[in-house]
Amino acid sequence: MSSRKMMPEFEFIVGGVALVCVGIIGCLLNILCITTFSRMSAQKNFHRLMLSLALFDTLYITTSIILFGVPALYPYVYNNSFYLRLIPIILPLIHIGLTGSIYFTVAIALERYTTVCHPFFKLTHAWSAATYILPICIFSLLYNIPKFLELEIGTFPMNKTRYDFTNKTITTTTIAPEITESLDDDSMEVSSLQDANFTVYDNRTIAVMLERVVPSSLRKHPLYVQVYIIYLNLLVHGVIPLVLLVGLNIFTYKRLRLYHNSLDLSVGQGTLQLREVRLSQVSLVIVIVFVFCHGIRWIPNIWELQHSENQKLKWPVWIAYITHVSHLLTVFNSSVNFLIYLIKHPTVLIRTFRPHNHSTYQETNMNGGDVTTILASKKISCTTQIVPCDQTEFMSTQL
Structure with a gap:
């Protein structure tokens, strides 16, 4: 296959x-x-x-x-x-x-x-x-x-119809939707059509229109595609x-x-x-x-x-x-x-x-050169302030 x-x-x-x-x-x-x-x-x-x-x-x-x-x-x-x-x-x-x-x-x-x-x-x-x-x-x-x-919505003439002159109707054929896209390319064309019946009077046919999601003029502009879609992305x-x-x-x-x-x-x-x-x-x-x-x-x-x-x-x-x-x-x-x-x-x-x-939590706030640690629960609470020394000693003790 x-x-x-x-x-x-x-x-x-x-x-x-x-x-x-x-x-x-x-x-x-x-x-x-x-x-x-x-x-x-x-x-x-x-x-x-x-x-x-x-x-x-x-x-x-x-x-x-x-x-x-x-x-x-x-x-x-x-x-x-x-x-x-x-x-x-x-x-x-x-x-x-x-x-x-x-x-x-x-x-x-x-x-x-x-x-x-x-x-x-x-x-x-x-x-x-x-x-x-x-x-x-x-x-x-x-x-x-x-x-x-x-992207924008466009309408196009329907190109597939089935004629039934016995009942004098035209039944639209449902078209399987097709979508060509990718998340990064964004070029998209989607078709939409509902099954519907349309009556024929005196050999006149009511036009059937097909809705589609199509790229806008901006999306199709070569400079936009080159700069924004490809290089910037x-x-x-x-x-x-x-x-x-x-x-x-x-x-x-x-x-x-x-x-x-x-x-x-x-x-x-x-x-x-x-x-x-x-x-x-x-x-x-x-x-x-x-x-x-x-x-x-x-x-x-x-x-x-x-x-x-x-x-x-x-x-x-x-x-x-x-x-x-x-x-x-x-x-x-x-x-x-x-x-x-x-x-x-x-x-x-x-x-x-x-x-x-029943909770006990610890909260550590960093503000300027001070480190304030707060322990809180239903029964106890305490606050400890630690002032770090020089950077070399701090780095070896804190992390």
Whole structure:
């Protein structure tokens, strides 16, 4: 059996069943992540960034299920006029979720890098989570505004009809919808047509129009395709985050190995040093999964870049297979971040959701050169202030 004939089954299994199942589990995990971190008594910047990442991941997963998963399971959803009009809105939302997910992953890696490699700098500057969150949210929205102008609804004459002169009717033939797209290419053409009967009077036929989602004039402009679709997407969604993630995590990993050999484990597993190390290990695993899942996504884009001079570019079958795998892996990546966190912090759900009257928590605030640690419970409360010495001694004792 040829690869082209196997495509419908492959799309149904990978792009439909697997993507929807992974996406539903991912949405549940992200909702649990949002609930857990929002209920924490002592939130670090890391927790707030993870919460923001979960929000954008949920947006990406939900829109991916609607745009990619549902049509793979039920192709004739394209015959629904309402669904057809959602596509020009859903596709930009996917890119907003994708951009936010990418750069919140970078922000988590940067936050861990400053904590592990430059702890004295972090204490003296005391950046809040808003320093990371606001710029990323604004950039994710502004950068993807052109996406809302790329697709539009067009109408075209119907070219397939069946004449029944006995009943003097014309019955439209339902056309199987065809969609040619990829998440990064965005070139899309979708047909929509409902079964309908039209009466013939005096040899006159009522015209049947076909609705389609087509690229706008902006999307078809060669300069826009070359600059924004290919080169900017390659830099913003590929090269820049990849270089930052690899570089930051190499330095963080080297410093973690040094700290691991020098940590004083006699004070127990609840020390500030060990908690920071565990959070950094979570960040490293998140980045490794991210690089693997998003690396495949760039194969179609690199192929398109190599053939960008061809105005009548025709995508080969193997690119379609990779595109479906890419959609599944990016949804998987957006689904497992909180699961990675739970592997390193298995008791966080118990501590977060147990009744407050039995809870004991520790809150560490960094402000200028002081570290204030607050222990609170129903029976006791104490405050300890630690003023660090010079940077060399601080780095050897704190992490």
